[in-house]
Structures are given as C-alpha cells and as structure tokens.
Amino acid sequence: MRDNIGDVIGSIWSSTDVSQNLNYICDTIGSRPAGSESAHLAGEYIKKKLEEYGLETHTHRFEHPCWEKEITEFFLDKKSLAAIPFHFSKSEDLSGECYILDNPSEKSFERASFQGKILLATPTKQRHGGMNRKDMFKKAVEGGAIGFIQMSSILGGVLETGSIGNDFTEIPALSCSYETGKLIERMQKRGKGAITLSIKGKKVNKSSYNIIGDLYGKSDNMVVSGAHYDTWDIGPGAFDNGTGISTVLGLAETISKSPILDSLPNSLRFIFFSGEELGILGSEAYAKDYIDSGKTPNVSLMCNYDCTNIKGGVRGAFTSNSMPMHNHIVDFVESRGFDIKMSLRPPHGTDAVHFAHRKIPTFGLAQFTAPSYMHTAFDTPDKVDISGLKNSTAIAGAILVDLITQEII
Numbered sequence: 383m384r385d386n387i388g389d390v391i392g393s394i395w396s397s398t399d400v401s402q403n404l405n406y407i408c409d410t411i412g413s414r415p416a417g418s419e420s421a422h423l424a425g426e427y428i429k430k431k432l433e434e435y436g437l438e439t440h441t442h443r444f445e446h447p448c449w450e451k452e453i454t455e456f457f458l459d460k461k462s463l464a465a466i467p468f469h470f471s472k473s474e475d476l477s478g479e480c481y482i483l484d485n486p487s488e489k490s491f492e493r494a495s496f497q498g499k500i501l502l503a504t505p506t507k508q509r510h511g512g513m514n515r516k517d518m519f520k521k522a523v524e525g526g527a528i529g530f531i532q533m534s535s536i537l538g539g540v541l542e543t544g545s546i547g548n549d550f551t552e553i554p555a556l557s558c559s560y561e562t563g564k565l566i567e568r569m570q571k572r573g574k575g576a577i578t579l580s581i582k583g584k585k586v587n588k589s590s591y592n593i594i595g596d597l598y599g600k601s602d603n604m605v606v607s608g609a610h611y612d613t614w615d616i617g618p619g620a621f622d623n624g625t626g627i628s629t630v631l632g633l634a635e636t637i638s639k640s641p642i643l644d645s646l647p648n649s650l651r652f653i654f655f656s657g658e659e660l661g662i663l664g665s666e667a668y669a670k671d672y673i674d675s676g677k678t679p680n681v682s683l684m685c686n687y688d689c690t691n692i693k694g695g696v697r698g699a700f701t702s703n704s705m706p707m708h709n710h711i712v713d714f715v716e717s718r719g720f721d722i723k724m725s726l727r728p729p730h731g732t733d734a735v736h737f738a739h740r741k742i743p744t745f746g747l748a749q750f751t752a753p754s755y756m757h758t759a760f761d762t763p764d765k766v767d768i769s770g771l772k773n774s775t776a777i778a779g780a781i782l783v784d785l786i787t788q789e790i791i
C-alpha cells in the first residue's frame with residue numbers, strides 16, 4: 383500500500399513554490415488591500431498558479447463598502463507628526479487636550495474622566511488584563527471623548543493600522559507611534575500639549591474577488607481549504623497572510639499531483655478570500671452566495687489558514703463543531719509526532735467564522751503568538767521561517783489527506 387501521508391509530506395518539502403509564492407506575493411506585489419489594483423494582481427497570480435496545478439478555477443466577485451482616506455493632518459502645537467487614521471474614521475477637524483491612559487484595564491476606565499478631551503491610550507497587553515482597540519474605542523465614546531488616539535506599544539516609530547467598524551466611527555480615530563505618544567505626554571506636562579487633527583475620508587463601493595480552485599471527487603461533499611490574500615494598505619502582510627496563501631497553494635499543488643486524486647472521496651475546494659481585514663467580508667459573501675443560496679451547499683469541513691508561520695512561534699490548531707474529528711486529529715498528530723498544539727475552540731476574527739456559524743466543522747492552523755509588527759509596514763518575508771512554513775504546510779497536508787482518505791468527514 384502506498385503511504386499517501388508520506389507522499390504528501392515529501393512533496394511539500396520538495397516544492398520550490400512554497401517560498402516563491404510567498405516572495406512573489408509580498409515582495410513583487412506587496413500590500414494588497416481589498417478592492418485595489420494590487421489585490422486584483424495578487425488574485426490573478428493565485429488563479430494562474432491554481433491553473434498551473436491543474437485545478438478548475440473561477441472568481442467570485444462581491445461588492446463591499448470601503449473607506450478612502452483623503453486628508454490626515456496631526457499637529458502637536460505647530461509641529462506636524464506622523465499618524466494613520468483608522469479605517470472609517472469620522473471626518474472632522476478638531477483640537478484639544480489629551481487624556482492619557484497607559485495600558486488601560488476596564489477598571490482604569492471607571493476611574494478616568496476624559497469628557498471633552500481626546501483619549502490617548504496604549505494597547506493592549508491582553509494577557510495582563512489590558513484591552514483591545516475596539517473595546518478602548520467604545521469606552522472612549524461612552525465617556526464623551528472628542529477623539530481617540532491609539533499609541534503603539536512597539537518602540538521605533540512604528541505605526542499600526544486596523545479597523546474599528548465597517549462604517550464611520552462616532553469620533554475621529556487614529557494611531558501614532560510610541561515615541562509620538564510619549565512626546566505628547568511630556569509636552570502636556572509642560573502645558574504645551576495641544577493637539578490639532580484633521581481627518582477626511584469618503585465611503586466608496588468596491589468590487590473584490592474571491593479566487594476559487596476545485597479538484598473533483600466522487601461526491602459533491604466539499605472540503606474547503608481557505609486563506610485570505612488581502613492586507614492593509616501599509617505593509618506586504620507576509621505573516622498575515624502571505625504564509626496562509628503559500629500554505630493553501632502548497633496544498634493545492636501537492637494534492638493535484640498525488641495519486642489520491644484518482645479516488646478522492648470528497649471534492650476539494652481551495653478559496654482565497656479578499657476583504658478579510660475589512661471585517662471577514664469575502665468569506666461572508668461566499669457563505670451567502672454559495673452555501674445559503676444552495677449553489678454548493680454541502681461543505682463537510684472548512685480548513686482555514688491564517689498566519690501559519692513566524693520565526694520562533696508556536697504552531698497551533700483549532701477545531702470546532704465536530705468532537706469525533708477533533709479526537710481523530712489529536713490521535714493522528716500524536717501518532718505522527720507532529721509539532722502542533724491542538725485545541726477545541728470556535729474560530730474568531732477570521733474567515734472560518736462564517737462556516738462555523740453554519741454548523742460546519744472547522745479546522746484552523748495558526749501561530750498562537752502574534753508578532754508585535756502585525757498590521758504594520760514591517761510584516762515582511764524575512765521574518766518567516768521557510769522550513770517552519772513548509773512544516774506547517776506539510777502538517778496541514780497530512781491532516782487533510784488523513785481526514786479525507788479515512789473518511790472521517
């Protein structure tokens with residue numbers, strides 16, 4: 383009997399595409415925000431690769447609202463400072479004093495009083511009882527702040543981006559570097575900390591594309607492997623999610639060449655979602671247009687790959703909606719000695735959410751620890767460990783092939 387698992391692992395390890403795909407997507411194309419020309423180019427590249435591997439492809443177009451930044455000005459007295467407005471920040475000109483909360487908790491918000499002021503808050507050591515951006519922003523609005531500034535907790539002039547919601551925020555919101563935040567703090571103590579800011583942006587409608595590739599099996603039951611390919615506008619998104627793109631392309635390449643293709647019990651669908659960063663929009667559109675509409679309703683498993691490797695990271699997998707599948711994977715991983723921590727947990731803030739909500743079993747492979755430079759300009763391929771990325775992809779491939787050939791799902 384052939385060792386299908388061994389074949390898959392060997393094929394992923396000998397693929398030159400795993401690193402080449404990562405480098406092309408991140409270095410040659412670069413940042414690829416949903417709805418942009420570069421996102422379109424990334425989608426075309428992925429589609430071409432899937433066709434090269436022999437998959438049947440199509441694109442799924444969806445429309446979504448997007449925010450286009452027009453003006454950002456940020457001054458401390460007369461000094462102009464660098465800042466990035468958060469996606470869908472309210473357009474407004476304002477000036478005022480800052481109220482500073484360093485690494486706040488729910489408790490520190492209870493004691494704070496910033497009515498009529500700009501709230502300047504640092505995130506977000508969540509493990510130590512800190513708060514994330516959306517929680518802090520909500521508290522800022524509730525407490526009557528006129529503006530919200532998130533100061534980075536990373537040293538070295540780093541500007542972070544992100545979203546607060548899918549429509550205009552109640553008050554203007556932007557992010558500044560650690561050093562700028564500290565400068566504001568020092569100047570305020572000397573009575574010179576007046577902030578002026580001006581943010582202007584407009585809501586536009588964009589078209590984005592999910593890229594789909596299929597390998598047909600004996601039944602219509604479909605196993606979906608997905609990764610988002612969009613990023614924020616400021617960085618090439620190597621960890622988030624060049625690694626996931628590379629993993630899913632690696633799975634498609636390997637399985638398309640494997641002998642198991644001749645007797646595939648399920649159909650395999652590989653989906654590259656856009657609009658994830660703007661609020662998991664591509665997978666939401668897919669679930670509505672393909673599953674709810676009855677077009678391809680029978681999804682027996684959704685495997686999601688978001689941030690599959692980083693140097694020094696801890697590899698983890700999360701499953702939901704099927705205890706037998708979870709137990710099977712735990713035993714399989716153990717018997718093979720794979721370096722991956724298994725946990726039972728519904729997906730959060732990533733494309734698998736829209737599948738899990740429809741009671742579909744999900745499996746997600748990701749790193750447990752997110753690097754500090756996520757959603758910055760510095761999420762670059764040099765921080766990805768190519769051996770580790772191949773290992774993540776090989777483990778993902780082994781688990782997938784085991785599940786389908788053992789007919790667990």
Ligand SMILES: [Zn+2]
Nearest residue numbers: 622623688689
């Ligand atoms: Zn991601």
